[in-house]
Amino acid sequence: MSEPTPPADRSAAQRAHDLGLKARKALGDPRASVNLRWLRTISGAPVERILEVLAELDGLVPVEQEMRRRHVAGGRPGYASICAPFELYTMVRxxxxxxxxxxxxxSGVSSAHFLLALDRNRSGVLHSIDLPTHQRGPILRSDESPVALPPGLASGWSIPFRSSRWDLRIGDSTVLLPALAAELPAIDLFLHDDLHTPEHLTFELETLRPKFSPGAPVLADNTKWTGDAVPRFAAEVGARVSRRGTGDLVGFRFPAKVRRKSPTARPAASS
Ligand SMILES: C[S@@+](CC[C@H](N)C(=O)[O-])C[C@H]1O[C@@H](n2cnc3c(N)ncnc32)[C@H](O)[C@@H]1O
Structure with missing residues (x-):
């Protein structure tokens, strides 16, 4: 059984929730309620500092409203993207x-929130890789995934602003990720949210392993489909995995002291 939450923590959690309320409503995703416990675990930051950053979220409301409008106009009113956009923003800040x-x-929900935070930081770059699929006709059919791109639109189509901090690469991550890893001096935050198979996620984690900086958050969504890829990798590097609430978005901080083996994983078979 989990420990009861002390009253002081409960009121901080409530403040965190309240600070994210307007932005969450504007984006229209009820799952996006801020999870303070997860943010603390992954960022290692003190609660007061986290709450200071969360106070910035009201300023995102116009962007959230426009992303919501674009999702609805694109025929995806219930579009299920990353469930923790505000935690992504806060971690980067x-x-x-x-x-x-x-x-x-x-559509770019995670990308937008990384970019909003990098732009506000005035430093850093988001390197994104996407191999999009395309909706076949003018209306999304029931046998098509809502992550497919609406006709005429490109990856990141719901993002209503431009950022010079975005390095977007279109292609298969089994091809592009090793090249990107070779280019970068270090990786300070990673989010896996593409092909959710154990083999593919293991490939991505092993490809980036030599480049993760100490303390870098390593996050993976939809882990109900990725078997033991995250727990196995985390155990190997000596990290403890933390789950966001009851969902299957998980993360850990890459440890400062770990044996850094060369990437040996082979690209996963595409599916
Ligand atoms: C769940 S969506 C990403 C959602 C996004 N993170 C958000 O918050 O809105 C997954 C995306 O990964 C793409 N994808 C699937 N397999 C891929 C691969 N092997 N390499 C790169 N992208 C891939 C899909 O086409 C889709 O655009």
Whole structure:
């Protein structure tokens, strides 16, 4: 059984929730309620500092409203993207990463929140890799995934602003990720949100392993489909995995002391 939450923590959690309320409503995703416990674990930042950053979220409301409008106009009113956009924003504000890497862009909810934070930091670059699929006709059919791109639109189609901090690469991560890893001096935050198979996620983690900086958050969404890829990798590097609430978005901080083996994983078979 989990420990009961002390009253002081409960009120901080409530403040965190309240600070994210307007932005969450504007984006229209009820899952995006801020999870303070997860943010603390992954960022290692003190609660007061986290709450200071969360106070910035009201300023994102116009962007969230426009992303919501674009999703609805694109025929995806219930579009299920990353469930923790505000935690992504907050982590980047708190940790000031130089190089953020994400796999899986689609409409761009995670990308937008990384970029909003990098732009506000005035430092750092988001390197995104996406191999999009395309909706076949003018209306999304029931046998098509909502992550497919609406006709005529590109990866990141719901993002209503431009950022010079975005390095977007279109292609298969089994091809592009090793090249990107070779280019970067270090990776300070990673989000896996593309092909959710154990083999593919293991490939991505092993490819980036030599480049993760000490303390870098390593996050993976939809882990109900990726078997033991995250727990196995985390155990090997000596990290403890933390789950966000009851969902299957998980993360850990890459440890400072770990044996850095060369990437040996082979690209996963595409599916
Ligand atoms: C779940 S969506 C990403 C959602 C996004 N992170 C968000 O918050 O809105 C997954 C994306 O990964 C892409 N994808 C699937 N397999 C891929 C691969 N092997 N390499 C790169 N992208 C891939 C999909 O086409 C899709 O655009």
């Amino acid at each position: 708190l940790l000031q990463p130089k190089h953020v890497v994400e796999t899986g862009v689609s």
